[in-house]
Amino acid sequence: MFTLTTEAIDTQSLQERLRDNRAGALIIFEGVVRNHNEGKDVKALSYEACESLAKAEAERIFAEAYERFDIVKCLLVHRVGDLQIADAAVFVGVSAAHRDQAYAASRYIIDETKKRLPVWKKEHYTDQSSAWVNCAHREHQPCT
Amino acid sequence: MAATTGSRSRSVKVRYFALLKEERGLAEETIETRAESIADLYKELQARHKFALRAEQLRVAVGDDFVDFSSPLNDDDVIIFVPPVAGG
Numbered sequence: 001m002f003t004l005t006t007e008a009i010d011t012q013s014l015q016e017r018l019r020d021n022r023a024g025a026l027i028i029f030e031g032v033v034r035n036h037n038e039g040k041d042v043k044a045l046s047y048e049a050c051e052s053l054a055k056a057e058a059e060r061i062f063a064e065a066y067e068r069f070d071i072v073k074c075l076l077v078h079r080v081g082d083l084q085i086a087d088a089a090v091f092v093g094v095s096a097a098h099r100d101q102a103y104a105a106s107r108y109i110i111d112e113t114k115k116r117l118p119v120w121k122k123e124h125y126t127d128q129s130s131a132w133v134n135c136a137h138r139e140h141q142p143c144t
Numbered sequence: 145m146a147a148t149t150g151s152r153s154r155s156v157k158v159r160y161f162a163l164l165k166e167e168r169g170l171a172e173e174t175i176e177t178r179a180e181s182i183a184d185l186y187k188e189l190q191a192r193h194k195f196a197l198r199a200e201q202l203r204v205a206v207g208d209d210f211v212d213f214s215s216p217l218n219d220d221d222v223i224i225f226v227p228p229v230a231g232g
Binding site for chain 2: 031047049050052053055056057089090113114117118119121122134
């Protein structure tokens with residue numbers, strides 16, 4: 001399941017949704033807003049997404065994860081809108097019978113999300129400037 | 145392939161996000177174009193609106209599917225130019 005939300009991510013209830021009697025491992029990854037990036041002091045972030053395309057791409061990532069790894073459930077939630085330092089920006093949850101597959105799938109989902117999900121991040125710095133991350137100097141990673 | 149004067153006009157919707165949305169000043173527009181491919185359309189829009197991002201920095205989707213820049217344009221396509229993503 002994939003969700004975009006303007007509300008704080010409720011990690012507790014998401015974690016409960018991953019539980020399953022077949023699953024002996026449950027891995028949670030949270031991406032959190034930190035106060036610095038590439039040498040600049042960050043005071044806040046804004047996220048924007050293309051919801052229709054993000055949903056379609058998340059479903060493709062999930063399908064790949066189910067095909068590659070022996071997992072029971074996976075969840076992905078991404079915040080949009082204005083976030084403060086220490087807010088959770090992204091949540092990835094995976095349950096699986098065994099931990100190896102849960103760890104691997106969690107890593108796969110967050111890595112592909114960062115490479116492929118149509119979500120954009122604007123950093124607001126303490127010096128009052130702001131910038132869209134990756135738009136000045138980085139190109140898309142090739143998708144495999 | 146460059147758009148030729150003889151090519152017929154198509155009506156497509158273009159959606160903008162992030163830096164492109166700021167530079168264009170709006171989130172979407174329906175445009176009439178004689179561009180035959182998505183690459184030609186981006187060239188046309190980039191020249192008109194002075195977009196800073198080069199086509200090589202973008203991905204592009206039609207509807208819910210990512211496609212090649214060389215893809216032909218069709219009437220009523222919804223085209224999403226995807227600036228470098230930065231989720232997570």
